[in-house]
Amino acid sequence: MEYLGTGYFLNIDNRVYWLYILSALSIALYFIYKNPQYSYALSKKIWWHKSAKNDYLYFVMISFIKLAIILPLVTYLFSAKDVSLLVSLFLQDNFGYMQKVNYSREFVVVLYTLALFVFGDFSRYILHRLLHTVPLLWRLHQVHHSAEVLNPLTFYRVHPFENILFALRYALIFGLVTGSFIYIFGASIGIVEIAGANVFVFVFGVLGANLRHSHIPLRYGKFIEKIFISPSMHQLHHSTKYTNKNYGGILAIWDYMFNSLVHAKKDEIIEFGLKNKKVHSNVFNMLIEPLRR
């Protein structure tokens, strides 16, 4: 069952962990209660749309591919653990050994968690922007943008080659940050956790991360949206009009700094997906099409 993606709903580190889904659903219900015109977001038209059905099928298939092929391949080629060890030993060889001073463990854990979050989010922004601006990569990323309706599983509608790129990004950034921290602080590092999950993953999840891929245009207000990407901002990114805006994961500051930030205009009707709707019409095409053109 694990190979079919069930684990994603039971692992607190994953976007679609059941608690995060419940939380998103609660927020969505409240949002619709206050804004009844968005009640279509829960309708069959959205959830049983052909694109949504493709998402569900693709999720099962890509879960298998990730566990059976991508995880062993990436771990073998370039794991975060290997990068981290190489970085610590490199720093030690080139800058000398740093004796492990007694910093407060709490301080180190908070600093490490923050560093992972900031560097991780920034690297996501860079890779995401490259996926849009480099034609070869855009071919892969179109699979994700071909979704005509959005639901939490659209998050996993990603071409396996793009998965590999994101996995390598993770290994590189996690390895660089962890290796540097081990060089300086030794074994004192750790992650600030809530219920066993990274605090940022948990808070982001509980605050409705799954609404990013939904038809609930939840906004945080203009000021907060200069710091954090709201679900509405990510939905704009999925629109045909603003595809090359709002690349950010959690933080909007990268979009703000690099001039790719856009806010939704009030009651603006947005169309999701690609201009050419026929290209990724089924799961098989999603896998093959990017390699064929």
Place this chain on the structure above:
Amino acid sequence: MKKTYTTTLLLLIFLGLFGCGGSNNYDGKTGLISSTSNQSSKDISIKNIYDNVILRDINSSYTQSLVLISSVKSLNDTQSMATLETSQKEFKKLALLYKRVESTYVAGRESDDMRDIADFYLEQFIFNSKGDTLFNDLQRIFNGTGALYKNSHKGLTALEYALFDKAINNNEMLEKMNSIRLTSALTMAKTISQNLLLVKDYYENKSTFLEDADTAISLVLNQLVDNAYKLKEKRLGDGGGFTLKYKDNPDVKRLEYYKSTNTLEAIKEILTTHKKIMDSGLSKIATLGNASSEAEAIVSTLNEAITICNSYSGSLEDGLSTSKTLELYNATAILQANYTALINGLNFEQDLLEADGD
């Protein structure tokens, strides 16, 4: 409609609160599992390390310090060859037992108040290259032209200077044992014992080591990797002429116990203590954290280094220029890297795949 929404929301909030609580780790195979069994195994391993290594060694060291005081007292009383030899023998025993305490000295990492106590200014000769200055100061004290200053009576190495001189035989040494030297030796032995008592009291009554296994593991690992670094760089590298500072310029005077020719035994004691820590629980903890291969590499390097120590026919002071010293130095360099690998490995308990975009 309003009622339906309210009921649904309440139900979702209840489920949410349920989801936040307790252990909900998922191992990918057995559904929701508790991490309690792993935590309990870690706690047991940490307790084993504490009871079987840290507490046991501080107690043995303190007991030995009392024996040393008694023998130095006898030396003061009789000034005979037998009492000098006994004092020297008891000193060597204490120095080796103290190496055990020093190797695992987590008290200094737990509490700032305890940080300097266990140093006994023992290593400042090596670490700060103050050896000659302090030895000169000590000689002035023994000649009656200087006084014991703040730190000069605290160190094991200072006591070693009072009791040993590699350059002369014990008959000549006995002749150099004037009353100031003898009294100073007794003061030093008492100070060392008092400091060991402070450490013992800390471990027995004040330490928070057993309160949190994860913090304890990080303290032990940081202590071991620092200790391995000092072993390689200071105890072997500087003396053997392998460090940048003393490249190709070996000098026995830079060895930790060159006056009592006890350095090799001290190094072996450090390595043996590291092995005891591994055997008492750290290897088990590594296995729980999916880092068993890193732990095995450490144990294998420790065994190799101990074998090299055993292969010396005499002291390190006599065999410093042999190829074995370089071999031992290289083994300790690998040991230090292996500890870094273990720290790294324990930070990556499982292969994670974060491969999704947005």
